[in-house]
Amino acid sequence: xxxxxxxxxxxxxxxxxxxxxxxxxxxxxxxxxxxxxxxxxxxxxxxxxxxxxxxxxxxxxxxxxxxxxxxxxxxxxxxxxxxxxxxxxxxxxxxxxxxxxxxxxxxxxxxxxxxxxxxxxxxxxxxxxxxxxxxxxxxxxxxxxxxxxxxxxxxxxxxxxxxxxxxxxxxxxxxxxxxxxxxxxxxxxxxxxxxxxxxxxxxxxxxxxxxxxxxxxxxxxxxxxxxxxxxxxxxxxxxxxxxxxxxxxxxxxxxxxxxxxxxxxxxxxxxxxxxxxxxxxxxxxxxxxxxxxxxxxxxxxxxxxxxxxxxxxxxxxxxxxxxxxxxxxxxxxxxxxxxxxxxxxxxxxxxxxxxxxxxxxxxxxxxxx
Amino acid sequence: xxxxxxxxxxxxxxxxxxxxxxxxxxxxxxxxxxxxxxxxxxxxxxxxxxxxxxxxxxxxxxxxxxxxxxxxxxxxxxxxxxxxxxxxxxxxxxxxxxxxxxxxxxxxxxxxxxxxxxxxxxxxxxxxxxxxxxxxxxxxxxxxxxxxxxxxxxxxxxxxxxxxxxxxxxxxxxxxxxxxxxxxxxxxxxxxxxxxxxxxxxxxxxxxxxxxxxxxxxxxxxxxxxxxxxxxxxxxxxxxxxxxxxxxxxxxxxxxxxxxxxxxxxxxxxxxxxxxxxxxxxxxxxxxxxxxxxxxxxxxxxxxxxxxxxxxxxxxxxxxxxxxxxxxxxxxxxxxxxxxxxxxxxxxxxxxxxxxxxxxxxxxxxxxxxxxxxxxxxxxxxxxxxxxxxxxxxxxxxxxxxxxxxxxxxxxxxxxxxxxxxxxxxxxxxx
Numbered sequence: 001x002x003x004x005x006x007x008x009x010x011x012x013x014x015x016x017x018x019x020x021x022x023x024x025x026x027x028x029x030x031x032x033x034x035x036x037x038x039x040x041x042x043x044x045x046x047x048x049x050x051x052x053x054x055x056x057x058x059x060x061x062x063x064x065x066x067x068x069x070x071x072x073x074x075x076x077x078x079x080x081x082x083x084x085x086x087x088x089x090x091x092x093x094x095x096x097x098x099x100x101x102x103x104x105x106x107x108x109x110x111x112x113x114x115x116x117x118x119x120x121x122x123x124x125x126x127x128x129x130x131x132x133x134x135x136x137x138x139x140x141x142x143x144x145x146x147x148x149x150x151x152x153x154x155x156x157x158x159x160x161x162x163x164x165x166x167x168x169x170x171x172x173x174x175x176x177x178x179x180x181x182x183x184x185x186x187x188x189x190x191x192x193x194x195x196x197x198x199x200x201x202x203x204x205x206x207x208x209x210x211x212x213x214x215x216x217x218x219x220x221x222x223x224x225x226x227x228x229x230x231x232x233x234x235x236x237x238x239x240x241x242x243x244x245x246x247x248x249x250x251x252x253x254x255x256x257x258x259x260x261x262x263x264x265x266x267x268x269x270x271x272x273x274x275x276x277x278x279x280x281x282x283x284x285x286x287x288x289x290x291x292x293x294x295x296x297x298x299x300x301x302x303x304x305x306x307x308x309x310x311x312x313x314x315x316x317x318x319x320x321x322x323x324x325x326x327x328x329x330x331x332x333x334x335x336x337x338x339x340x341x342x343x344x345x346x347x348x349x350x351x352x353x354x355x356x357x358x359x360x361x362x363x364x365x366x367x368x369x
Numbered sequence: 370x371x372x373x374x375x376x377x378x379x380x381x382x383x384x385x386x387x388x389x390x391x392x393x394x395x396x397x398x399x400x401x402x403x404x405x406x407x408x409x410x411x412x413x414x415x416x417x418x419x420x421x422x423x424x425x426x427x428x429x430x431x432x433x434x435x436x437x438x439x440x441x442x443x444x445x446x447x448x449x450x451x452x453x454x455x456x457x458x459x460x461x462x463x464x465x466x467x468x469x470x471x472x473x474x475x476x477x478x479x480x481x482x483x484x485x486x487x488x489x490x491x492x493x494x495x496x497x498x499x500x501x502x503x504x505x506x507x508x509x510x511x512x513x514x515x516x517x518x519x520x521x522x523x524x525x526x527x528x529x530x531x532x533x534x535x536x537x538x539x540x541x542x543x544x545x546x547x548x549x550x551x552x553x554x555x556x557x558x559x560x561x562x563x564x565x566x567x568x569x570x571x572x573x574x575x576x577x578x579x580x581x582x583x584x585x586x587x588x589x590x591x592x593x594x595x596x597x598x599x600x601x602x603x604x605x606x607x608x609x610x611x612x613x614x615x616x617x618x619x620x621x622x623x624x625x626x627x628x629x630x631x632x633x634x635x636x637x638x639x640x641x642x643x644x645x646x647x648x649x650x651x652x653x654x655x656x657x658x659x660x661x662x663x664x665x666x667x668x669x670x671x672x673x674x675x676x677x678x679x680x681x682x683x684x685x686x687x688x689x690x691x692x693x694x695x696x697x698x699x700x701x702x703x704x705x706x707x708x709x710x711x712x713x714x715x716x717x718x719x720x721x722x723x724x725x726x727x728x729x730x731x732x733x734x735x736x737x738x739x740x741x742x743x744x745x746x747x748x749x750x751x752x753x754x755x756x757x758x759x760x761x762x763x764x765x766x767x768x769x770x771x772x773x774x775x776x777x778x779x780x781x782x783x784x785x786x787x788x789x790x791x792x793x794x795x796x797x798x799x800x
Contacts, residue, residue: 163628362669
């Protein structure tokens with residue numbers, strides 16, 4: 001057989017087996033890598049909709065934990081080496097990801113409507129749909145403590161910053177977000193003025209000075225599950241934590257209390273990094289994960305509020321009462337300003353890390369002499 | 370035009386004129402096509418097999434204890450799997466080191482106003498593998514090289530640990546009863562930052578900290594060897610005594626632990642034999658101390674009072690007041706019995722710029738009152754410790770009265786009541 005026939009045969013083979021890229025669609029996706037926050041939260045997603053998605057689509061989903069940020073996404077997108085197909089982002093990171101054109105645009109009309117036919121754009125709570133991310137849950141950073149492990153239960157955010165009257169170590173997430181807001185509020189700033197105060201250098205200095213007051217007592221955590229572990233192991237008297245994680249721990253036998261005073265509500269959103277090979281399947285996943293049913297199902301496994309109105313309708317009243325958006329809890333907290341953080345996180349993160357590294361007290365361990 | 374369209378076009382371009390009427394070629398083509406398809410099917414099977422094995426491997430490697438602990442009641446996952454984003458495993462043992470240079474101006478040496486040069490190069494290893502702990506450091510000075518410390522340990526479930534090897538003697542304020550580079554008087558009496566060979570049990574328990582230790586002898590087996598880091602009774606002089614069978618106990622309690630104002634109070638006791646190589650008899654030595662180490666806001670206050678007594682059995686003609694201590698290739702006498710006082714204060718400055726990581730300024734005062742008479746020995750050091758990235762700098766102004774290494778000063782009975790000044794700058798690169 002001459003060489004032309006050999007090449008032709010090879011081409012035929014490719015066409016016949018479907019191994020060549022299809023004319024109108026991306027290569028068949030067999031596996032998706034979905035990045036989320038780990039622990040009880042990822043479990044709620046797996047049980048809420050990931051398994052169902054796998055069964056219905058035939059696509060395997062590998063869940064990976066991370067601690068937030070868009071650095072890894074930026075690096076993958078710029079290198080055209082996408083390992084993360086779908087990422088559960090904090091809303092302000094989603095905003096940044098959109099602005100930096102790291103995420104695929106998502107048309108709201110492509111999202112499934114509510115069961116009663118209401119279009120997704122009308123069904124989602126305001127501010128939940130970004131040009132390239134779809135909101136999924138509303139959660140809150142709260143203060144949690146074990147009432148049996150403290151001499152006196154804290155009543156307010158100010159008590160968290162008062163290590164003299166309420167001794168013991170404090171757990172905080174290793175990020176300026178929420179911590180700076182809390183520091184200012186504990187120092188007397190009204191929640192509604194927090195971001196305007198933080199807009200000034202003096203305001204940021206003031207927040208760090210307030211954090212200085214508890215710095216020696218801080219134990220840092222990165223993953224949401226670690227905050228609960230700090231309580232479990234008695235390493236802290238109280239800690240910031242995500243309300244859903246605390247609630248899940250209580251469901252598993254713990255008896256931690258949540259201090260809702262000045263809790264900070266935030267939202268997460270699904271985003272799809274650009275330049276991936278599985279973009280269509282990733283978008284299918286996002287559409288599936290943000291359907292009315294999926295969001296409602298997830299809420300059954302972790303007490304975070306679904307961002308679709310139609311998902312809230314079917315939730316039991318007892319669960320609704322435990323959400324940050326419940327009638328009791330809502331007025332006691334405030335929403336994080338995702339747009340503000342998307343602008344300032346980079347510079348404040350640098351300053352925050354430097355602040356952590358610099359000792360507040362005279363250090364015990366210096367380089368040996 | 371996408372790849373598939375291109376392939377079809379190419380196929381049509383290649384086949385005409387060749388395919389028509391050429392049955393043998395067509396048959397061969399079909400056979401080859403079948404072969405390719407078969408091969409692809411095999412490859413697909415292999416791919417599935419690899420994926421299955423990868424999934425099993427991942428399952429076996431997954432180690433997130435809290436996940437399983439809190440997953441009570443959760444159905445077994447059928448297909449979904451979770452894993453952490455890949456992060457490089459931190460090395461179990463950290464290799465570190467330092468390269469330091471020093472410069473000083475000495476007020477007591479006429480005609481020589483100062484010296485500069487290499488202070489040391491050192492290498493260290495610290496870390497743990499499971500519950501086994503390791504810490505070691507070896508130092509190279511221009512005039513000697515020696516081990517600083519080196520021990521293996523075991524960490525128990527209650528956070529207590531047992532260390533065996535050359536470890537720091539638990540006595541007084543830890544880790545250092547001073548802030549400056551030159552230390553204070555207790556160091557030159559072998560009562561601070563001393564390292565000996567033995568076993569030590571360390572038991573932190575909430576605000577309590579208990580340390581018990583037994584040391585067979587000082588860090589070097591040859592008690593006459595002066596090439597050592599910490600000061601010990603040595604047999605390199607005329608009295609020829611050596612430390613042996615030393616017991617230490619130190620207990621401390623921290624008030625306000627977990628607050629920005631904590632106060633550690635503690636008591637320490639030490640007893641050891643002093644074996645005389647000439648008389649072959651065992652004398653003894655004891656020391657006791659009480660201390661307060663307060664860290665309140667950015668301030669640090671340290672107070673310590675210590676009492677010690679040496680009772681060697683020296684040969685006839687050598688008085689019992691002859692206690693010879695040695696290290697750094699030098700030897701000097703100290704008063705056999707005395708009382709030591711420390712009063713240190715330090716402040717850690719807030720920093721907002723990009724350059725400095727740490728700026729801590731201090732005044733360290735320490736004094737030895739000698740029972741047998743003679744002028745007190747005093748060290749007062751005012752200075753700052755400055756951290757700039759990997760650089761750490763000590764800038765000290767040392768005022769000494771009747772202190773060894775300063776003019777004719779001495780820690781023994783005698784010496785001279787004369788103040789001497791030294792400006793010392795030590796610049797170290799640490800990694």
